[in-house]
Amino acid sequence: MEGTLDALLHGFSIALKPGNLWYAFLGCLVGTLVGMLPGIGPLSGISILLPVTFGLNATQAVIMLAGIYYGSQYGGSTTSILMRIPGEAASVMTCIDGHAMARKGRAGAALCIAAVGSFIAGTFGIIVLTIVAPPLATLALRFGPPEYTALLLVGLIFLAYMSSTSLVRTLLMACVGLMLGMVGIDNLTGHFRFSFDLPALGDGIGIVPVAVGLFGLGEILSTPSARLQGEVIRPRLRELWPTRAEWREAALPIARGSVLGFIIGIIPGSAHIISSFLSYALEKKVSKHPEQFGKGAAAGVAGPESANNAASTGAFVPMLALGLPTGPITAVLIGALMIHGVSAGPQLIDEHASVFWGFVASMYVGNLMLLALNLPLVGLFANVLRIPYSYLYPLIIMFCVVGVYEVNHSIVDVWIMLVMGVVGYGLRKFGFDPAPLVLGLVIAPLFEQSLRQSLIMSNGNYMIFLSRPIAAGLLALCAVLLLLAAISAISARRDWRGRLAEATEERP
């Protein structure tokens, strides 16, 4: 523990350097804007700004990109409360009671509860991350290829199980992602695969064009501008402070949302969306006045907003300690670290201690910055919501093209992005979630390498996965999840995942 504190202090000495503070601030500011603006989410924000980080060192890059991620969780609530449009998917549940509070003249109080809840949950998440990540990474150092193969399989099955669409569809998308990840040179034998003699495909299909296409352009194509015209309720600064009764109502939901969100954040899947949904359901269940939900209950804002922030921090635990992306955003962040020559995973803490601890410390600072940005300056940010979407999305398209091109100076990447945009539009129409595709693409090289190395190690004997305790335990977990999903499908039971699908489908 003492070692952790020393390392954290070293991290603060890095995070508090003026240059790093500036990039943390920039990330938080862009994240807040990205979270607020409908039609652009944290994933497209991070992907578009990825090339901008090429001139920075790895610490500055990850500080800025992660700031966009957790900053977007703060910003999303502003649009939900003031316009009843979720700026970001995780803010869907905040629309219900947040906007109802705003209609009652309590917009300021709702924003304050959301910001303070987010701050507490975010800080709680970082404290647990600080404590949990180093021992988890030490444990993961014992992982060999069979354990990694099993771990990646668990990640995929968990993602499919937690998905609001069907398990089969999610796994199908992940398989398509895995196949896309196998384009290019085979790392073990040097064979060119599925590259159609295009030199640009020799290095494989990059995560940036796919992610920006599916989530940036795809989201724009699925969001006709006419649907996003709405009235913006302007909050007054003097009404920002909630009443004592509102604080009392929000306190326990913030605490519960923080714990629930962090736990769900560690599990692969769209954790920040799922956590806010489950937190809302939990708060409604335990409330003494469930009839108030939907009519402006402070608990309906406090719980989901805390949960989605804690989840976004929780997602960093498997990413940093195991090198396992739990969703497309952490997948892009892993990609960003790789571009800077840093591999996320168990070796990160030992080999790049400054990057790890500087990043962790910057999140403490970033959360404070976000509280300052999202409370006194909320009136200023509300003005951004007045920019018509019809002027905004051409700008986003321009940044998508420029951002993707700048990664490799490759026009083929831009074409891939455009194709993926159309694919993303089609997938949304037919009820497929594009997130597992990105996850499959990112884990494909590691999955293939660990599976083949495991078979080489065992001389072609599949029993290697069952004879090693950690791998066998992880595969048993896969089997349990598949069994639970099968029981749920056979009995046609409508559980929380069905209700989550309904809630997210209501997004404009």
Place this chain on the structure above:
Amino acid sequence: MLIGLAVLALGSDLPMGRLSMPGAGFVPTLVAVFTILLGGLVVIGGRASPPFSSLDWSDSRHAGTIVLTTAIGVTLYTVVGFVITMGLLLLALLVVAERRNIVRATVFSLVIVILVFGLFDKLLKAPLPSGPLGF
């Protein structure tokens, strides 16, 4: 299912290797087979889904305009450079797709393109493609 079959066909010339030494075609074949199986399950489960005709395609015209305009922009991007391509792309999207006032749209496009060019080219030192006129 079609994607899986295509991968199987395209990867038929890749060496499969042995179980004790899997080749470059081993994992793609494995994943393609799973894709075909899962695709089959989606097709079987498709009966429970709403019919194709019930999907809302009212936004497809708008989406098509954006895709077409962007495709033209991508084609021109490395040929005529950032400033001209992006200026025209913004203008086309605002005027054609969004039916905005042409004068306002022109001013908006010009200002934005010059600002972004300055940001990337001068501030971030990330060179953008330049056309025959040097920008």
